[in-house]
Amino acid sequence: MIAYLNGAYLPPEKACISPLDRGFLFGDGVYEVIPSYDGKLFLLDAHLERLGRSLAAIRLPDPMPDGGWAEMLERLLQENPGADRSVYLQVTRGAAPRDHAFPGQASATVFAMVSPIAPQGSAVAGAGVGTITVPDLRWGRCDIKSVALLANVLARQQAAECAAVEAILLRDGLLTEGAASNVFVVTDGVVRTTPLGPAILPGITRAFLLEVLRAGGRDCREEPVPEADLRAADEIWLTSSTKEVLPVTRLDGQPVGDGRPGPVWREALDRYRQARYRSMHVSGKEATHD
Ligand code: PDD
Helix, strand or coil: CCEEECCEEECHHHCCCCCCEHHHHHCCEEEEEEEEECCEECCHHHHHHHHHHHHHHCCCCCCCCCCHHHHHHHHHHHHCCCCEEEEEEEEECCECCCCCCCCCCCCCEEEEEEEECCCCHHHHHHHCEEEEEEECCCCCCCCCCECCCHHHHHHHHHHHHCCCCEEEEEECCEEEEECCEEEEEEECCEEEECCCCCCCCCCHHHHHHHHHHHHCCCCEEECCCEHHHHHHCCEEEEEECCCEEEEEEEECCEECCCCCCCHHHHHHHHHHHHHHHHHHCCCCCCCCCC
16 A cells, blocks of 8 residues: 655555654644545545635645645555545644644645445345444534544444444434434435534535435435434434445344335435446546535
């Protein structure tokens, strides 16, 4: 594997980051995870737009303006050929003597690496996945894709210890999102997901899925989902750049609906995959979705 660090393409074991890096000391940085299929980045513009918003929110000047990101990411994919890959990219405020306030002088650290996207597999899709609910203990700006993920890490670990693939987070009696995914529920054919705001990450997959489902005539609502509705839902799905649309069939050990992936999920995944294919084969350029 070849990674990227501050202008160099090199094996990750050769990439050195200072222990004074503020990403390491404070979690002072932001990140993106961008999927690619057959060597082409999917919804790159939307991911770069969100990266720009995360950087602006933490007041870190964009270290690679003017198309630099796309160029670097495309070169990184060429260095790591393969079918389905996700690119992880992280920007921190750089290395400086430890002080909470911003350093007077520091240049941002930019790191990126490529990993295979684990296929959903017909077995997983056929059976769906198990989840647990946990209290959402995160901070008040979950819309920033911050690398400070301790609450998410602890929630996901709790899920792993229950042999569940994701922790679904609840705050004040309402669904927020998953530890590393957005959550959709289906009740009587109506699709609902938590509205955008500081309580959730504005998922790129979430936005793309809402768009394709609405284009297909499905009633989709961005509105608060009470815990009771989550527990009584006919279907629950997780979305993320690496999970696409994953059906949840167990919640806290109880079956969701009839305990099998539902028909609206099937429709959603089909529409999502068709739209993904179309958007990546439109005159060689990605269609814009956000
Ligand atoms: N996580 N919510 C949270 C908290 C997330 O971490 C993610 C993605 C999402 C889905 O966003 P998107 O559709 O843009 O991937 C929602 C990435 C994949 C990760 O941390 O690995």
